Amino acid sequence: MKIRGRTFTYVVKKAEEGGYTARCIELPQVHTEGETLKELERNMRDALNLALDYLKEKAGKEKGQLVEITI
Numbered sequence: 001m002k003i004r005g006r007t008f009t010y011v012v013k014k015a016e017e018g019g020y021t022a023r024c025i026e027l028p029q030v031h032t033e034g035e036t037l038k039e040l041e042r043n044m045r046d047a048l049n050l051a052l053d054y055l056k057e058k059a060g061k062e063k064g065q066l067v068e069i070t071i
Contacts, residue, residue, distance in 0.1 A: 008044075009026065010024045010044055011025065015033065018035070019033055019034055020036075021033045022044050027048065030047050
């Protein structure tokens, strides 16, 4: 999944109660669920965007210069 030019990988599992759950490998604190795979992908995209916004805001409050790298 690409967000803002970045690619993320997530693990999808079928939930016992129905639907799916997912956890991002690169940002393990980001996880979500959905009734369908399409809904799960939408929810993961939203969760990753929220997490990235939070992390960027948090980093912006630190003294120093923000530098991005693409690998």
